[in-house]
Amino acid sequence: MADARIFADLKKDHDNHRALLARIDETKDKGALEKLFIEFRTEVTAHAAAEEESLYSTMLAKPDLREEAQHSVSEHKEIEDYMEEMADHDAGSVKWNAIYAQLRKRYLHHIEEEEEEMFPEASDGLSDAEEKRLATVFEARKPAELKRAEKAIAEEEKA
Ligand SMILES: [Fe+2]
Ligand SMILES: [Fe+2]
Secondary structure, three states: OOOOHHHHHHHHHHHHHHHHHHHHHHOOOHHHHHHHHHHHHHHHHHHHHHHHHHHHHHHHOOHHHHHHHHHHHHHHHHHHHHHHHHHOOOOOOHHHHHHHHHHHHHHHHHHHHHHHHHHHHHHHHOOHHHHHHHHHHHHHHHHHHHHHHHHHHHHHHHO
């Protein structure tokens, strides 16, 4: 079912990511921009990890859903690379803005594709029991992954 809890959980995160991008778009202050970017990066890193540990690991195990899952996982890596690159530049600088423009475009494409293609296909190919289990896994992994991402990003900032 397309309105299953796992898909509602994922969509809710995506809406939060869209809101964070909109806030980044209208922020000019360097300090505020830095904080917002760290918030976005932490949240998206944790979301993608928990999404892979729940939905995508299950899709990868199913031949009919494998290709879609591989596509999304490779986009996660692409997004991660953009965010890593941005972290090397001053928030709001010309270079930072140029990478941000790419990241923003690619990430909005990614979550739209998930909502319009991956989730409906997964929903067709998964049983109700599997969907229920995935929601439980995602809801347990997301806070754990947030802690992990927070720690990893803070350590990178110090380095
Ligand atoms: Fe994703
Ligand atoms: Fe997602």
